[in-house]
Amino acid sequence: MDLIDTLVEKGLRRESPTRDEALAVLATSDDELLDVVAGASRVRRKWFGRRVKLNYLVNLKSGLCPEDCSYCSQRLGSEAGILKYTWLKPEEASKAASAGVAGGAKRVCLVASGRGPTDRDIDRVSRTIEAIKEENEQVEVCACLGLLSEGQAERLRAAGVNAYNHNLNTSEATYGDITTTHTYADREETVRLAQGAGLSACSGLIAGMGESDADLVDVVFALRAMDVDSVPVNFLIPFEGTPLAEEWNLTPQRALRILAMVRFVHPDAEVRLAGGREIHLRSLQPLALHLVNSIFLGDYLTSEGQEGKADLDMIADAGFEVEGMGTTTLPAHRARKEACGGGSCGPCGDADAAGPTEAAGSAEIAGSAKAAAEPAGAAADEPGAARTDLVAVRRRGAGTDLPPNA
Numbered sequence: 001m002d003l004i005d006t007l008v009e010k011g012l013r014r015e016s017p018t019r020d021e022a023l024a025v026l027a028t029s030d031d032e033l034l035d036v037v038a039g040a041s042r043v044r045r046k047w048f049g050r051r052v053k054l055n056y057l058v059n060l061k062s063g064l065c066p067e068d069c070s071y072c073s074q075r076l077g078s079e080a081g082i083l084k085y086t087w088l089k090p091e092e093a094s095k096a097a098s099a100g101v102a103g104g105a106k107r108v109c110l111v112a113s114g115r116g117p118t119d120r121d122i123d124r125v126s127r128t129i130e131a132i133k134e135e136n137e138q139v140e141v142c143a144c145l146g147l148l149s150e151g152q153a154e155r156l157r158a159a160g161v162n163a164y165n166h167n168l169n170t171s172e173a174t175y176g177d178i179t180t181t182h183t184y185a186d187r188e189e190t191v192r193l194a195q196g197a198g199l200s201a202c203s204g205l206i207a208g209m210g211e212s213d214a215d216l217v218d219v220v221f222a223l224r225a226m227d228v229d230s231v232p233v234n235f236l237i238p239f240e241g242t243p244l245a246e247e248w249n250l251t252p253q254r255a256l257r258i259l260a261m262v263r264f265v266h267p268d269a270e271v272r273l274a275g276g277r278e279i280h281l282r283s284l285q286p287l288a289l290h291l292v293n294s295i296f297l298g299d300y301l302t303s304e305g306q307e308g309k310a311d312l313d314m315i316a317d318a319g320f321e322v323e324g325m326g327t328t329t330l331p332a333h334r335a336r337k338e339a340c341g342g343g344s345c346g347p348c349g350d351a352d353a354a355g356p357t358e359a360a361g362s363a364e365i366a367g368s369a370k371a372a373a374e375p376a377g378a379a380a381d382e383p384g385a386a387r388t389d390l391v392a393v394r395r396r397g398a399g400t401d402l403p404p405n406a
């Protein structure tokens, strides 16, 4: 394919595709899918080899957010039966982080629901980082605490934070359709504040919210213009109890095309496969490793991922290797700020762009995401049909007495 050959050549030179070329990647047919993946895979290997960085989410504070992001299970008025708790104690967060590190993660992503942190919250998070570093001195820390105020990014950096996650999520043109309590410009400003303080910027998107191809391309190019180090790609988890509960409009093939497009536009940035990978890519997950160089280990913020061991097995079976603690994630020309990679996290970043299904308090959900309930009926196999059976609320790890999945 001339298109893919052109994009591979550009990617190897760190050049951006044109907007039309990015749109053309999204418009390729299923017959062309493996050619698209193979091309983007060459770009991925050029800048990241066969390494896969593992990140581990610790949800420091879950639910009860006053903001109204329609994709989020923690939003104002959400009826999703998620865990709800206030700030974890430093030792609780450190214990969860240690489980992730023991499972192979080199970065922990500390996430808190809410519009943004107060200065007291920054103190709290600073104490948590201290506790984490006491146990795991080398671990990278990404914070994801919502909209930042002046001076807060500098305080986080002084506390040992390497990266800050705050996703743009969707195009500027459609941002008002998914959230009304803050703006796209607010989000851009927080990314800039983080960059201005010397933090590695992690900012990405959520696909599958009913957006157009043009919207996806717009947000991916906006992130390139901001020169972010890490681009988390979430696929909407349509939690029951949220306004987007019926938005099941991704296929595994489309998810791969989106990841390939993001790789071509961000050839040398960390592209991180985030929330929704299990439920939307399903058996095609290993192909995504040829496009992204970073994933989350185990569970997400409010939903369960596949077992951590299954993540590790998938990486090994596909011929990739887990990136070690001493390895710098980003290529040398991009690596800056003390060998920090880039991070991505949750809600205010949304590494779990939704949360599950289920009535609050029902105990039988406690298995893995794959331990779903009823088998899907024939209608549910149609693209776009609801697959609520694939979504499971997180019921283990942070905020519970059960061991974390790592």
Ligand code: SF4
Residues within 6 Å of the ligand: 065, 066, 067, 068, 069, 072, 073, 074, 075, 076, 112, 113, 114, 115, 146, 346, 347, 348, 349, 350
């Ligand atoms: S994404 Fe963040 S700010 Fe938005 S509702 Fe969820 S927790 Fe609140």
